[in-house]
Amino acid sequence: MTLTQTLFEVIDMRSFSNLWFWIMLALVWSSASHRVIGVPFDMVARARRFGGQSERDLVDLVRINVNRMLHVAHVAGGWLIAVAGFVLSSLxxxxxxxxxxxxxxxxxxxxxxxxxxxxxxxxxRRIAAEQPDAQTLCRRLARHRFWVQVIGMISIFVTAMYGMYQNLSVAPGF
Known part of the structure; x- marks a missing residue:
């Protein structure tokens, strides 16, 4: 037996039984939860706790990211939706x-x-329309993060259940 045959026999290269897939899944949801519309959530916590310059920094960074996102949506939104729809439907x-x-x-x-x-x-879009003060902005970002975490937990649960089903269905006797 060659080295590659031994490695492929020892390390299963299927997706759901591969450790790297599960590490990637955790990293994707961790980073999605940490950055709320491009703003690190520790800035939101710091603005809530200390106020002052931290609040102004948060408001500035949110304004920059909101304007950037809305510009991208305005300029290339239709194309992005079409490409994303094609890729997701193909997948x-x-x-x-x-x-x-x-x-x-x-x-x-x-x-x-x-x-x-x-x-x-x-x-x-809602932040741009309302132009909230710093405390309302913190609450809105915290609410958004909460729902991202809910979607992440549901996604991880469904992925784990489906992955276990896939791994068991390949096993002999299932």
Missing amino acids: LLLAFWYDVEFAQAVVLIALPMGLVVVMGFATA
Whole structure:
């Protein structure tokens, strides 16, 4: 037996039984939860706790990110929706019609992250329309983060259940 055959026999290269997939899933949801519309959440906590310059920094960074997001949506929003729709529908077709396990793994990450991106744009649009004060802005960002975390928990749970099902269905005797 060659070295590569031994490695592939010892390390399963399927998506749901691969440790790197689960590490990537945790990193994706951790980073999505840490950055709320591009603003690190520790800045929100610091602005709530200390006020003053921390609040002004938060308001400035949120304004910059909201303007950036809305500009991207205005300039390329239609194209981004079309490309994202094509990619997601292609992945869904590969994943569940053609039963490609890698595509299933990517769909279970990309579909909920797409929902988080849409929520981010909706939050940015609401912030731009309302122009809230610093404390209201902190509450809005905390609420957005809460819903991102809820979507992340549901996504991780569904991915874990589906991954266990996939791993057990490959095992002999199932």
